[in-house]
Amino acid sequence: MPRPSRWDDVVSAAARVFSEKGFGGASLEDVANEVGMLKGSLYNYIKSKEDLLFAIVRPNAEELLDRTRKLKEADLPASEKLRQIAEIHFEIIDRQLPYVTVYVQEIAGKGLSPEWTAMDREYLTLVADVIAEGIEEGDFAESTDARMSARALIGALNWATRWYQPGGPAQARAVAGQLAGIFLGGLLARRRG
Amino acid sequence: MPRPSRWDDVVSAAARVFSEKGFGGASLEDVANEVGMLKGSLYNYIKSKEDLLFAIVRPNAEELLDRTRKLKEADLPASEKLRQIAEIHFEIIDRQLPYVTVYVQEIAGKGLSPEWTAMDREYLTLVADVIAEGIEEGDFAESTDARMSARALIGALNWATRWYQPGGPAQARAVAGQLAGIFLGGLLARRRG
């Protein structure tokens, strides 16, 4: 799919603009200004505003899904997989905050279209499966509700788009580690554990 | 302040409409239709569309803050307080889902105005303080980052607006209990703990 030369400019400008003003609050003129062209010219690149929204979000959503799919198949203990789920999620947030913000704000969990519903569901299932593995393997407590735990984790990760400020891979990994730690170990002190 | 008679109708209709279509995506005509009046008539009740947004959200936000403030002062162990934080949050989500959805989607963590920034910050601080108490009292692990843990918990709770389906107080309490359990005990099995 050979894209016109300034395709990337358009998409990244739109990501910035949509993440700042929201999809509904931003106009295509805002986007065009950010790229440095007139709004009419945008239609050389897109077919509609919604198109642009999906174009922003799809590559990152697919990357997240791909990497998580592979991780699930990896030969690692569930707790390590969970840690890496957080790391992948945060690595993308750190590197692509505007894109992810748009995804979280406008699409995730909203059932906009079958395609996105399916993506949401797959990601939820992947995370829940990892947790279920952990339970089966005896690493995670038997009483754990895998699906709800997955939702809690995903919520905590997505919510980071409202407070996290990108600081590079190392920082992203650190924060992800802390969050994973909370979900794995809980807040309670382990007395003589 | 005595409100005109259909004030409550207006607010609840707006909450439903905004939570379904989003604040930006919903028109005042949508709201008016839901109440059963003409869009011009809405202006007997509100001064602007934004006004209506805040009117929807403020009472619930204040209830959450009030109850959490009181809880913080209560004479209970931190772990019990944390559990009740989740219960309060979920009780309001269960009872007022459209309102909370609007709040989470349109306001929380967005820094729209000093007033809302302050509310967000106070809630975060309240939750973080409870966690800090738990650390001081030795109930929670020393290594815990109170502020980040609070953010994780709040994110997990707010994210529920995208998946939770109200089912009455008992269900709300059950779900809250499970989430609190995850944050307190973690996913890991406690061997001989």
Add this chain to the structure above:
Amino acid sequence: MPRPSRWDDVVSAAARVFSEKGFGGASLEDVANEVGMLKGSLYNYIKSKEDLLFAIVRPNAEELLDRTRKLKEADLPASEKLRQIAEIHFEIIDRQLPYVTVYVQEIAGKGLSPEWTAMDREYLTLVADVIAEGIEEGDFAESTDARMSARALIGALNWATRWYQPGGPAQARAVAGQLAGIFLGGLLARRRG
């Protein structure tokens, strides 16, 4: 024509409001606020917004016309009549500035309705007749164009609504005297005249 008790309040409030914001720029709610009642209540006094405009303006326009009619019939030299025309005009401006402002701004010379066109024309004719008298009597220069001179004088007087600040009868008389002096004697110095 027995008027309801607060008729005068309504009219004077409207005069103030219309003269500040203009007829088009002012809303009946503005007027109602100024009186201290609700806008619906105004309709106990008026039949329409335009009604109110005319009610504001008519008594003063009639007073001006009446007094000028009588003056024209008086047994005085034309130059003295001209002086008194200015005095009457300014006395009303001084005493009723908001009303006159509304008249000048919204009605005078605009041909809104036959009634007002007739009033405008009568006033113009009265002033022009006085000037014509002066020409006939040899007091005013033969070359004078009575109608145009009348228009110049009326313009200068009406324009005062944009700069004059009421200061009581004495001041009004003084200013009127100066303006009349300009129209009578002109600016040129009378060398050995």
Add this chain to the structure above:
Amino acid sequence: MPRPSRWDDVVSAAARVFSEKGFGGASLEDVANEVGMLKGSLYNYIKSKEDLLFAIVRPNAEELLDRTRKLKEADLPASEKLRQIAEIHFEIIDRQLPYVTVYVQEIAGKGLSPEWTAMDREYLTLVADVIAEGIEEGDFAESTDARMSARALIGALNWATRWYQPGGPAQARAVAGQLAGIFLGGLLARRRG
């Protein structure tokens, strides 16, 4: 600054419409109809309705000011300058009646913004200065109040927007001459003067 192609159409249509119906009484739809486009399309040319008002009026106001400024500096007797002030004013009225009507009706002497207040004041001062010159040079009577005379003259000239019907430069000059004559010589016959 290269203007879009139909900029002049828009401005002249707006001038016509505003001068007929008043700024407040005219809608942008009226203007758009007059140009032959849809009301939304106007916003390719203007940023707001007020913008359009100022765009109509500014060039003419500036022309009047510029020419009057230069005139003041000219090496002519004050009486001749005064005559030319009237001629300039009337030449613009004759050529641009709708524009000037809008200015007189909506802006002059109303203190809408510092910019217009300053323009009004400068014009008043220019005229008053010319009169003051005449007094100093002994051409005008010592008793003359320069500022008030200027106001009278400006009022008489502006008022012409309510009665003058354009008839070309020659007629404009003739009318201006008569008005100037009134202000210079006064109405009184000069007996053996």
Add this chain to the structure above:
DNA sequence: TATGAATGAGACTTCATTCAT
């Protein structure tokens, strides 16, 4: 590819007016 202009629908908001109480 980019531009400038136009379109047309629809948004928020105002407001004169009416009316039951």
Add this chain to the structure above:
DNA sequence: GATGAATGAAGTCTCATTCAT
């Protein structure tokens, strides 16, 4: 007489989209 509420039309302005150049 006054009130609170509703009406419905109209107004200003925005914006996704189209299209000739």
